[in-house]
Amino acid sequence: MAVYAIGRTIRAAREKAGLSQQALCEGICSLPTLSKIENGVQNPSRKTLQYISERLGIDLELFNVPVSDVEAQK
Numbered sequence: 001m002a003v004y005a006i007g008r009t010i011r012a013a014r015e016k017a018g019l020s021q022q023a024l025c026e027g028i029c030s031l032p033t034l035s036k037i038e039n040g041v042q043n044p045s046r047k048t049l050q051y052i053s054e055r056l057g058i059d060l061e062l063f064n065v066p067v068s069d070v071e072a073q074k
Helices: 006-017 021-025 031-038 046-056 060-064
Strands: none
Touching: 006 031, 006 046, 006 060, 021 031, 021 046, 046 060
């Protein structure tokens, strides 16, 4: 199973912003989808990632950081 590190970044930004998962995903994706993204089970589409980054007020380029295989296992 692939593990996507992008979810950890989204979760950290969401928690820093004081948003619940429900508040973040409203109008963007379903709650189960956001949960899967944050838990590294599913990677968001480019459009979903764009909407999430806008709602969180973070630069979309933050997600273009390469992750090593070791980091992906955490």
